[in-house]
Amino acid sequence: xxxxxxxxxxxxxxxxxxxxxxxEQGILLLLGVEKxxxxxxxxxxxxxxxxxRIFSDEAGKMNLNLQQVSGQLLIVSQFTLVADTQKxxxxxxxxxASPALGEQLYHYALDYAGSKGIAxxxxxxxxxxxxxxxxxxxxxxxxxx
Numbered sequence: 585x586x587x588x589x590x591x592x593x594x595x596x597x598x599x600x601x602x603x604x605x606x607x608e609q610g611i612l613l614l615l616g617v618e619k620x621x622x623x624x625x626x627x628x629x630x631x632x633x634x635x636x637r638i639f640s641d642e643a644g645k646m647n648l649n650l651q652q653v654s655g656q657l658l659i660v661s662q663f664t665l666v667a668d669t670q671k672x673x674x675x676x677x678x679x680x681a682s683p684a685l686g687e688q689l690y691h692y693a694l695d696y697a698g699s700k701g702i703a704x705x706x707x708x709x710x711x712x713x714x715x716x717x718x719x720x721x722x723x724x725x726x727x728x729x
Contacts, residue, residue, distance in 0.1 A: 616665025
């Protein structure tokens with residue numbers, strides 16, 4: 585499982601010109617599910633996202649996590665994160681989870697993050713989404729479980 589996290593001042597997801605999820609200060613997590621991923625993979629990744637210290641403390645150092653800044657989390661499914669881009673000019677998706685597994689683990693990740701006391705918003709699995717954000721920094725990291 586891969587997660588691309590971005591520290592944001594705000595972010596939102598629109599589907600058919602309707603906002604389906606929006607946050608203020610926090611983390612936008614683009615989540616890619618691979619075919620060998622499990623609920624344990626999802627828990628490990630979400631735990632890392634929540635604990636990752638990417639917010640500035642009083643001294644301006646990245647020393648605070650999402651919970652310490654009372655931030656919000658927006659999780660958007662993005663199967664292209666697990667693409668094989670090593671050869672040629674076209675991505676391969678053989679590592680990606682089936683749509684059923686991807687959706688199941690996406691919803692599991694949402695529920696698990698919500699159970700940790702974080703304000704969680706989401707995109708819409710499998711939809712054509714437009715994601716808007718103000719990246720703060722910019723700060724972006726690729727995490728894997």
